[in-house]
Amino acid sequence: xxxxxxxxxxxxxxxxxxxxxxxxxxxxxxxxxxxxxxxxxxxxxxxxxxxxxxxxxxxxxxxxxxxxxxxxxxxxxxxxxxxxxxxxxxx
Amino acid sequence: xxxxxxxxxxxxxxxxxxxxxxxxxxxxxxxxxxxxxxxxxxxxxxxxxxxxxxxxxxxxxxxxxxxxxxxxxxxxxxxxxxxxxxxxxxxxxxxxxxxxxxxxxxxxxxxxxxxxxxxxxxxxxxxxxxxxxxxxxxxxxxxxxxxxxxxxxxx
Amino acid sequence: xxxxxxxxxxxxxxxxxxxxxxxxxxxxxxxxxxxxxxxxxxxxxxxxxxxxxxxxxxxxxxxxxxxxxxxxxxxxxxxxxxxxxxxxxxxxxxxxxxxxxxxxxxxxxxxxxxxxxxxxx
Numbered sequence: 233x234x235x236x237x238x239x240x241x242x243x244x245x246x247x248x249x250x251x252x253x254x255x256x257x258x259x260x261x262x263x264x265x266x267x268x269x270x271x272x273x274x275x276x277x278x279x280x281x282x283x284x285x286x287x288x289x290x291x292x293x294x295x296x297x298x299x300x301x302x303x304x305x306x307x308x309x310x311x312x313x314x315x316x317x318x319x320x321x322x323x
Numbered sequence: 324x325x326x327x328x329x330x331x332x333x334x335x336x337x338x339x340x341x342x343x344x345x346x347x348x349x350x351x352x353x354x355x356x357x358x359x360x361x362x363x364x365x366x367x368x369x370x371x372x373x374x375x376x377x378x379x380x381x382x383x384x385x386x387x388x389x390x391x392x393x394x395x396x397x398x399x400x401x402x403x404x405x406x407x408x409x410x411x412x413x414x415x416x417x418x419x420x421x422x423x424x425x426x427x428x429x430x431x432x433x434x435x436x437x438x439x440x441x442x443x444x445x446x447x448x449x450x451x452x453x454x455x456x457x458x459x460x461x462x463x464x465x466x467x468x469x470x471x472x473x474x475x476x477x478x
Numbered sequence: 479x480x481x482x483x484x485x486x487x488x489x490x491x492x493x494x495x496x497x498x499x500x501x502x503x504x505x506x507x508x509x510x511x512x513x514x515x516x517x518x519x520x521x522x523x524x525x526x527x528x529x530x531x532x533x534x535x536x537x538x539x540x541x542x543x544x545x546x547x548x549x550x551x552x553x554x555x556x557x558x559x560x561x562x563x564x565x566x567x568x569x570x571x572x573x574x575x576x577x578x579x580x581x582x583x584x585x586x587x588x589x590x591x592x593x594x595x596x597x598x599x
Contacts, residue, residue: 235505238504238505241504242497242500242504245497245500246497249493249496249497250493252493253489253493256486256489257486258485258486259485259486259488259489259532259534260532260534260535261533261534262530262531262554265533265554267556268531268555268556271555271556272539272552272555275555276430276431276432276433276541277430278417279417279420279443280420280421280429280430280441280442280443281352281353281430281441281442281443281445282352282353282430282435282437283351283353283355283357283539283540283541283542284539284540284541284552285355285539285555285559285562286351286352286357287352287555288555288558289559290357290415290444290445290449291415291417291444291445293559294405294414294415295414295415296560296563297401297448297563298401298402298405298415300563300566300567301398301401301452301455302398303566303567303570304455304456304459304567304570305394305398305455305459307459307463307571307573307574308394308459308462308463308570308573310574310577311463311466311574311577312466314577314580314581315466315580315581353540354540354542355538357562359562359565359566360562363569433541433549434541434543434544434546434548435541435542436543437541437542437543459570460569463573466577467576467580470580
């Protein structure tokens with residue numbers, strides 16, 4: 233019974249995905265590009281780097297990167313904590 | 324799973340991988356790549372070094388490597404470079420660009436051949452984030468390796 | 479609604495990967511396979527974000543030694559930056575999930591989801 237219910241949910245999800253896929257915009261024509269055009273035009277004078285992706289990651293969205301570094305630190309300490317009984321005295 | 328072939332191949336490959344990772348980190352503001360990708364490449368080289376040796380050799384190799392200290396240096400360096408922006412501006416403001424320090428030369432506008440001495444704060448942030456990512460990923464691989472090798476020492 | 483579905487082939491790949499990932503999460507019982515399903519889902523989402531930012535005939539958003547015709551036609555940089563963030567977080571999350579799987583195997587002696595619920599102790 234539960235398996236049949238899960239199968240039904242899965243099939244309806246597949247139908248939803250197909251419907252979304254038909255009604256999406258065509259590949260290669262993004263709808264709103266004002267912000268990205270600003271980044272591409274002004275990144276060299278504002279962030280002083282040739283690589284626009286690096287400018288976005290470290291300058292325009294620097295707080296995002298800071299949070300990501302925090303997530304990585306938390307995950308590493310979480311792995312250390314979850315396995316501390318079995319690791320013994322290494323590290 | 325350490326045979327002579329694997330050990331010899333590792334000895335040849337690991338320096339190349341480490342140099343390539345350092346190149347990706349240092350040129351993060353000019354070419355595709357950056358701190359995260361370069362750190363991952365560097366950590367993959369160290370993971371190869373971990374996987375291809377037996378337990379005693381790995382312990383001997385990584386006993387002197389301060390991985391957790393490197394990770395803390397990465398995080399604190401990121402915060403410190405960000406806090407440089409408080410000199411008149413806001414957090415993470417690019418204050419080193421066009422100032423004449425290391426990595427402080429002005430960038431020409433438009434298509435250029437790419438000068439390493441540009442980038443301002445971005446280059447420092449790339450280096451610190453690369454340090455942090457390589458330390459974190461290497462310590463994760465090292466932990467799993469030590470756990471698994473404790474189980475079956477006959478590998 | 480733009481006629482042929484084969485225009486957006488990357489979106490079809492994303493749909494197939496999403497279906498595979500949800501199937502793996504929902505119907506497999508081994509915890510390692512569940513982790514693999516989560517990874518497949520994450521790859522699907524990353525590919526969807528990157529594919530949304532593609533401009534037809536665009537070049538990489540990097541000015542170093544770019545060809546001269548690339549100036550007005552660069553792909554959008556923000557989705558690539560967000561995907562970069564997402565990839566590193568995915569690595570961290572998968573490592574954490576595998577660590578918990580190791581813990582569960584030590585505690586229960588099995589990785590089967592249903593048996594884990596039954597043993598309790």
